[in-house]
Amino acid sequence: MDTGNSSNFFHNAIKSGFPNATNIRTPEGCSPKKPIFVADTRKRGPIICKFVDSRIAMRDKNISERLVKKGFPVPKININGYIAQWYEVYDYNPNRTLAQHLKNHIGDDRIFETYKQALDIQARLAECSLDDIYSYSSIGKYFSDVYKITAPVARPKILTNIYSAIIKILSRWHNVHLVHCDLKPANIICKDDGSLDQIIDVTGIALASEEFAMISILESFPLPDLSEDLMDYYDGITHRKLDRNFVRTGLKLVKQKQSLQSTVRKHIQNLGTKTK
Incomplete structure (x- = not known):
């Protein structure tokens, strides 16, 4: 079998x-x-x-x-x-993802409008009542736990522990809300005109801080020069102020993950060489 x-x-x-x-x-x-x-x-x-x-x-x-x-x-x-x-x-939704639309070089204005639509949904998620949140089975498990479960077997354990620790710190530093922690272009399905049709990867929806969710959005945001404008828009619709310093610091930390990954893997390889 x-x-x-x-x-x-x-x-x-x-x-x-x-x-x-x-x-x-x-x-x-x-x-x-x-x-x-x-x-x-x-x-x-x-x-x-x-x-x-x-x-x-x-x-x-x-x-x-x-x-x-x-x-x-x-x-x-x-x-x-x-x-x-x-x-x-x-x-199955036959429409294309935003990632696929980006390959066709859709305009910056359309991209920004689609992200505003995604943030409208994010703001609605964050307003779900506590009763709603606690009725979500094991939704109380933070996104860091999801990361541990979904980490590929081939990924070094030490690397998984480092990433999950970073994610736990970032996600729990501020007040938590129900938010989508993986709003990247591949998880946003668009209509033919590029407007938002559906958000997929429900696994990314969890209790975490809005700052952490914004970090995950900006990590793959195709218009980095408009990052501050995107945060301004979210502040406006939620009537809350994101901790910008926290977002910027967290984004720099997350952006360094490729370097961290390379360093840890080299260290593990060196350890393996020394033990032979």
């Missing part, structure tokens, strides 16, 4: 829940290394099947159901299981 993380295993898992599934493939623009697939089904049409840890699958399902009821533009998630693997299932 195939129980590994091979494509055959994932395909068998999808067919266990959807026997008539055909044309199982990697979504356009998605890394083939990620266990995310599109499958054509007879009754539902195309669906997304995203393989995740069972704890994440349960919280994502609970969060998506409540947010869809409140009118948030997120996919409604169901979950299926196969042997020791769980996967989220939701309807």
